Amino acid sequence: MQRHISGTFEEELESLKTDFVALGGTVEQQVANASRAFIQNDSELAESVKTMELQVNRRTVELNRLAEGTLALRQPAASDFRLIVGIFKTSTDLERIGDEADRIAKFVGQTWCYSVNREYHNIMTELMEQAVNAVRNALDAFTRLNVEQAKETIVRDGEIDRLYDEVVASSTSQIVENSANLKNDLAALWVARSLERIGDHAKNISETVIYLVEGEIVVHNIANAIEPDTDDE
């Protein structure tokens, strides 16, 4: 594809992409730090998640303002238009991933929470790894406009959902068997819930990638992603 005739428009789009990638990088780091902080009960690391949260919120607002300006002043068309729409949609997902990471970080350092790590250690570790990977892959697919990677991320979300169900099942039976650790079990539930939500947002981002590249809106169903709607009238 050729460059835009307008050099300033070209620069504007480039800086939108750069800001987007920077925001994505911060959010990815936030999820990774929140997960590690939770597993290792590292309060300092958890604190970094909260600091990043403020950055993420500020940068999301800035990115949306920039995209708004481009939309209003440049009237982008075709793939440029889809990029702007994609950035609006994805920045919301990123901001919410940040919120979920922050929620996870809030459990770190609470004494009753430490034992959660012991009981749910393996499954929680796996769930966290998967969630971090999902965010990383979705953002990677966005940056490279890689539809295959996006589709793979959508498919893999099923694994995250399965792990979440496992946490729900085991924490529910724990609660029934012994309510003495109620707080631990509930914390496991909440954290797993956040990770599952993070996976969903990564899936949304991946769907947006397909829209960016192919112009087809894919929702909730990988079958549509593989056979996009071709209604040309």
Added chain:
Amino acid sequence: MELPDSDISLNVVNLSLSYADKPALQNITMKIPKQRVTALIGPSGCGKSTLIRCFNRMNDLIDSVSVTGRIELNKLDIHDKNVDVAQLRRQVGMVFQRPNPFPKSIEENVAYGLRLTKEVPKSELESRVEWALKSAALWDEVKDRLKDTALGLSGGQQQRLVIARAIAVQPSVLLLDEPASALDPISTLKIEELIAELKTQYTIAIVTHNMQQAARVSDFTAFLYLGELIEFNNTRTIFTNPRQEKTEDYVSGRYG
């Protein structure tokens, strides 16, 4: 785009045109749907004005032009030797970039074509003029000064007057060649609003350099490049997800 025959106004088949030896249009095949707005876009010299001028045989006026291929208006070949060109141009009205009212009164401008054809009895002229001016959304602004010269109107009003003059003879197709490019933004919006109203009765083909205008007013858009029809699709597809890379490059401002 598949359309039933009854929905096609202009059927263009393998149309090629050259000025002397210089090809201007090459093998254009497209079906312009009835009572819809079709926009023709493309860089300068792509052939879009030449193409709409084919629809009412305006190019006949240029000696060096040679045309091959076929254009049907409501299934009738417009190049058929039995076709009366003056009659054809009544059916296919045209409005140009610069408003060109006659140096006559507002009323006489609109009645001009009707007087020529003598099809409308004199007693009905007045009501037809009123109807045309109302259809062109100009009536309220001029009803108290119908006898005044049309040259005293603003550019935007003059353009609507010219549209009223074109529709007074009740054509089936209205060709608009850059109808708003000499107008201010508000007059432009009024013309666009008018186009939206007129399409309920007429087939409209509009040539525009302003892509946002094409996006706003048209149902279908044809992108031409170097005399070829690159892509013809519904307007939304052209501007959000064009199928051809050339179209993509043009509508997103990358065409070099």
